[in-house]
Amino acid sequence: MLTKKRPLVLCVDDEIRSLETLERTLDEEFDVLTASSAADALAILEDNQVEAIICDQRMPGATGVELLTEVRQRWPEPARMILSGYTDSEDIIRGLNEAGIYQYITKPWHPENLLMVVRNACQLCQLQNENELLTMEMRLTADQVERNVSDKKALLKSGFQLNEIRRSDNSPLNQLCDQAARVAPFDISVLITGPSGTGKELFARALHYNSLRADQSFVVENCGAMPDELLSSELFGHKKGSFTGAISDHVGLFEQANGGTIFLDEIGEISPSFQVKLLRVLQEREVRPLGDNRRRKVDVRVVASTNRDLEEEVRAGRFRQDLYYRLAEVTLTLPELSQRKVDIPMLAQGFLEKAIVEFDKPVQGFTDEALVCMQAYCWPGNVRELQNEVRRMLVLANGEQLGADLLSPRVLRAAPAEEGSELELLAGLDGSLKDRIEALEKRILKEALIRHRWNKSQASRELGLSRVGLRSKLERYQLERVTSVLADEKSAASDCEH
Template identity: 45%
Template sequence: MPEPLPTILLVDDEAHSLAAMRMALEDDFECLTALNAEEATALMEEHYVQVIFCDQRMPGRSGTEFLTEVRDRWPETVRIIITGYTETSDMIAAINEAGIYQFLTKPWHPDQLLMTAKNAADLFRLNRDHERMSLEMRYLSRSVESKLEEQRKALREGLGFENVLRAPNSPLNALIEQARQFASFDVPVMIVGEAGTGKTALARAVHYGSLRSDRPFHEINCTGVDDAILEIELFGAKRGAVPGIQANKIGLLQRSDRGTLFLNGLAELSPRMQLALSRVAIEGRFRPIGSHEEMRTDVRLITGARRDLRGEVAEGRFRSDLYFALAQASLALPPLRERAGDIAVLSQHMLLDAAAAHGKPVHGLSDDAIRFLEHYAWPGNLRELENEMIRMLIFSQDRILGPELISRHILQAAPGRPQASPAVDEVLTSSGTLKERVEQIEMRILRETLTRLKWNKSRAADELGLSRVGLRAKIERYAIAEPGKASQPEED
């Protein structure tokens, strides 16, 4: 039984042009014809179309606009546009917006039209064959649908709440349970926390725990971004409305439609941007730059702020309507200094990730190293901890990384709870006698030097300009103990 002819859709508002194209192609293709985009869409929904030839200038929706919809709904269909206009700007817009495979200009020659159609059909077939072979290799005997569903589930779990690392008794547990509840309700969520506490990861987890998990997740940090640039990124811009942009720019609000957009740095928004966003948050409407028409967006907004904005609302520095529209649900992320019990899990995970990324295998951190890390306040939160793990990995020579690799300012932190001891600058400017303040600094220097030199007292005494006896006396005076040992044996 011969194979069926490939199906091709011809779209043109002029009936004689459709008749001419059909005459040139009907021997080699099953031809469908439509006089406008609406008719063409209906045919696409009913038939398996491999190739589309579409006129650019048509009443109602243009060819570019129609093929843009085709790209989103039927991305495998090869799209070709026919135009009697050859302006460069139109060509660029079509390529960017609709993913055009090829242009044909009027008047076209029948042989040229037929050759283009055959090449497009071959491209469609090759893409389908490649996709089929890839699926066969990846899924083997397992069905495509079940494997795809497993992949979606793995994606949701891998980017969901399980990806927010914490210890079994972490203070984050209650917050995560609250976030799970918020995720299942399609309401805006505001996440408040210091820089580097993991607001983006939590926002992503809320998205992948929601009914929008199969839709796109986009994020943008508004901190330090000029209003003009932020407007373009969020709302988009029409061709020619902004210098340097030669094609329509699709903004994040449009790209995130039916998905989630995470706006971080909310507290830094200018009054102008607060006003612009208030209509999006309240009505779901926005206007691209240079456009005379408003657009609607069904986007879930998740926002991040470094501080609670209620005080700024009360003082008039932040719009109350925008705040209450975005804070229907709110989550307060604790800083890392309040999560000392999570340090071991986080640091080991970050270290192994860095080792895999840089091709330097290690087995982990020693218990003594973890204890030092747990005693530090981490003002930079997760980012500072990740940087420290990379630094330790760079200087490591053993598979188990010890405390001697830790940065000096971290080693100088006093043992006990994080922030149990003030910073050096605070010691210098604090109250107390000169002797008391000098002793606090001296004790930190001794602990840091001994740890960094792996408690080799001869080297420590030499570096500090002390005798062995003098060093031992200071160790006993300040009750500095080598981690994991009850007594300090005399070894070099």
């Protein structure tokens, strides 16, 4: 355990008994050095960093004020104190002006008073040293801080480049990313539509960081299920006392985003009355905080998103047409993950790389079988569900690769694309009972084998079959362990309709 270092005090007096008395009094709290002359004191100061000096005024050779004047010039940090039995006003004035004396102590002194004075002097010296170090550090690090901020901004921008969004060469997102790249530099409102979990906020950030506003703020507000008064306060701000609970002024997000971009998520959920308020802000480019009579100009680019069909909402009278056209100068529609299954291997690998860093649990990747099952599943939660599944697999893994046995049951039960016709037999009215039962039996066998990593002994025990019986069924249904990734997306996508 580290112990706190005691302050170092130098006592200077030509009388030995006086030095001994000072040392006995001070060594309760301080480390004490003694000198009987000015020359000895200067020699000690050459080799030691003291925090306080107590010096007798009347000494042979140099006086206390003369010594401390030289000390002030060469070592200004220690607190300097004069000890004297005389009260000559000239000495006191010279000590204050020339030597920068912290305290003039008269003899005879009281031990408790002396300890208190020296204690305060050492504390003052420590505070001065800390202040100088902080000031120097601020000077030295100002450029470094500026460089760090620039580096972080550059890193942030690089993470949201449209050409860095993970997708395959023939991904359905390619055309959408090209369109977003053309739109991003222009100061135009963008509406991003698509189901929940498809990455709408990712595209909103990419639009911002590829625009001329990239160095300014990007702020986000989820408008779903929020009362009008609270939403008004969040977006436009409020004055203290404007409503119950408003204990201080609040700057709204539109003002915080001034010069930058505001992302209004779930814009389709706002009420008709709030639609009117938002429309006025977009038209006039100014906000009025709740409880304030003044309007404030704002320069903000608006990017909004929704998982609703806003055109249908407009036709149904639930969303204002004029507000819709203000928000949807350009519309980007993100596809469901089931419509871009070719991207699943790259997306899963990207999520895995992030999770490996977060959990500090390195693995080599996914097995082909795991990727086949992942591509066969429909992912109703879209990209967000895939990310959660990858994180879950990594946490549960105890091997070098993430196998299909680590997948959630709902993903594992998804039929591979080549079994689509058999699923239709199960779900439809056509097909004999025997055909439907066999298709179901095949799925049960395959799921059990995957969960047990194709260990036939364990699978047969679970299913209540002998190894010979299980082997017979595998030959009958031609079930083999998957060794390659699915390539037929059209067939896989048909499963998601059920």
